[in-house]
Amino acid sequence: MIWLRNWAFMLVFYTISVPIVVTVPISALFGSRAVIVHSTIWTRFHRWCARWILGVHIRVEGTRPTGPAFYACKHQAMFETLELQALLDGPAIVLKRELADIPAWGWAARRYGAIVVDREASAKAMRNMMREATAAKATGRSILIFPEGTRVSPGEHPPLKPGFAGLYRALKMPTVPIACDSGLVWPKKGPKVPGVITFRFGEVVPPGLPREEAEQRVHAAMNALD
Secondary structure (H helix, E strand, C coil): CHHHHHHHHHHHHHHHHHHHHHCHHHHHCCCHHHHHHHHHHHHHHHHHHHHHHHCEEEEEECCCCCCCCEEEECCCCHHHHHHHHHHCCCCEEEEEHHHHCCCCHHHHHHHHCCEEECCCCCHHHHHHHHHHHHHHHHCCCCEEECCCCCCCCCCCCCCCCHHHHHHHHHHCCCEEEEEECHHHCCCCCCCCCCEEEEEEECCCECCCCCHHHHHHHHHHHHCCCC
16 A cells, blocks of 8 residues: 555656646746746645645644744755745755756756755855855845755764855854654655654754854754654
């Protein structure tokens, strides 16, 4: 039954996603707002497929700020990269350069407002990332980063990448850590299983704290569900 659900999910989600993704560059011609709306339609469709085909529901705990914020989320599955786009009302997302370099799609991602980060974390790349994030903040948008840098399995707590501290210092925004346990039902390998994925908004970390304190508070809150 679980494999049947997974096959049905892949058939329905990916079949419908192809025309949605392929037409993103058309929306991009009309500016970032059109791409955000286009992306939200896709992510809400993903949520519908997860719930009604896979039996995966979401639970949200804690309270998020009413205005723009800098969100730092645990990353255990592809699920949260899509779900948070809708849940956080279209934030500017820090995206690895490999994705931004995909022809057509990468251009559309930039039109959406994606903030490109280079994994080599050179000084020039860091400056570019902070410049793009500051520009996104100026438009009134929230910023979303997965600061551990890569998808990890439940129970793994790698240190935060340097890009988090750079953005925390540059943006001077309230920082909201988000714990997520998606890996329990949406594993890196093997079938997805029915269950509940929890997103827990942690206590707001104010701007201006020493780097070590800010990183410690964010890292602990991000891993609160492990």
